[in-house]
Amino acid sequence: MPSLNIDRRRFLGAMGVLGAASLAGGAGSALTPDLAVAADAEFPVPKKGKPIEASVDPKTGDVKINDDVIVRYSSCVGCYSTCGNRIKLDRASGRVIGVGGNPYNPACAGNKLDFEAPLEDAYRSMSYANGHGAITHGTICGRGNGTLDGVSQPDRITVPLKRAGKRGEGKWKPISWDQLITEVTEGGKIFAELGEDQHVEGFKEVHDTVTPLNPEQPDLGPKSNQIAVMNTRADGRRQLNTRFATTFGTLNNFSHNSS
Structure with a gap:
């Protein structure tokens, strides 16, 4: 294991990024020196996993959006429960890069956000910043997460x-x-x-x-x-x-x- 030599400020900053990146794929694993340094950067290109969609200041809760990632709130059709889902797309290519739960939908958020709540609150609800994170808002089951494979599966039938x-x-x-x-x-x-x-x-x-x-x-x-x-x-x-x-x-x- 590499040794970590970071101060408290940078550690807290990295934790704020971790919270907002919980749906980014692969970014929620053990804290690494690269991730700690990434907390001080704007939006670094990830060496592994998926792009970070936003960062949340751990003290103030201020949200900084990554314009390279598009987030759309929708509904899952994996079964008949009609849970909400949250789709992340790469702006440049339109490729789906992540699927998660919709924090506005009561079917997948025990303590759902009000429908009128701004989108910044959705980012905060998935972080530990500024008192958030006691309950993670917006989860989705394995079938819902399978949407990503359904869209990107190379053997998917797209023609008669x-x-x-x-x-x-x-x-x-x-x-x-x-x-x-x-x-x-x-x-x-x-x-x-x-x-x-x-x-x-x-x-x-x-x-x-x-x-x-x-x-x-x-x-x-x-x-x-x-x-x-x-x-x-x-x-x-x-x-x-x-x-x-x-x-x-x-x-x-x-x-x-x-x-």
């Missing part, structure tokens, strides 16, 4: 994928959105390039509210009931899916949760 081999082989190729819409709507022998001869029905063929799905089982309804819509969370998308199912003429409109 079409089967490029036999069923079950796990072979896929990217296609354009226009091709996806055309093939899903028009149907046809869309796997002819793989040597497959079957005709795949598109939405236009299935959109039939007159012809029975199975004449021997009229209770199954019209052919349009071949389409099943599996709904998502109730944040506006469910209403859109329900409208589509109703217009298309299918009764098979389901939610993937209990409601």
Whole structure:
């Protein structure tokens, strides 16, 4: 362990930076000489971890913002608890560099901030400066913190994928959105390039509210009931899916949760 040779003033300053950097990633570990010196600097480029978003004076509680970091308060969609979250972005690249709890949201802050409280209070609430820090405001669970991986995961699917081999082989190729819409709507022998001869029905063929799905089982309804819509969370998308199912003429409109 390296020896530390710092006075009380610089030590307290470093602790103020530590408090504000608790969501910076990797900055909350053991105090190092580099971090102690960083307390006297403006906003040094970190050798490890993420940029410091702000510093809080340990005595006065004054907040100094790092303009290189953008902080946005939002809501997590990792589950149905709808906790608040706090997203940090690198201003230059727009890259998400950190996710934390929202101190204004009662779902993740036991002693939440008033909605009218200035943003400087949010920084103070995460530090030990000027009497703050008895309760850390704004925590979020592992799934909420997983937002960072969800956004930055290099294997994340961002374009439509079409089967490029036999069923079950796990072979896929990217296609354009226009091709996806055309093939899903028009149907046809869309796997002819793989040597497959079957005709795949598109939405236009299935959109039939007159012809029975199975004449021997009229209770199954019209052919349009071949389409099943599996709904998502109730944040506006469910209403859109329900409208589509109703217009298309299918009764098979389901939610993937209990409601």
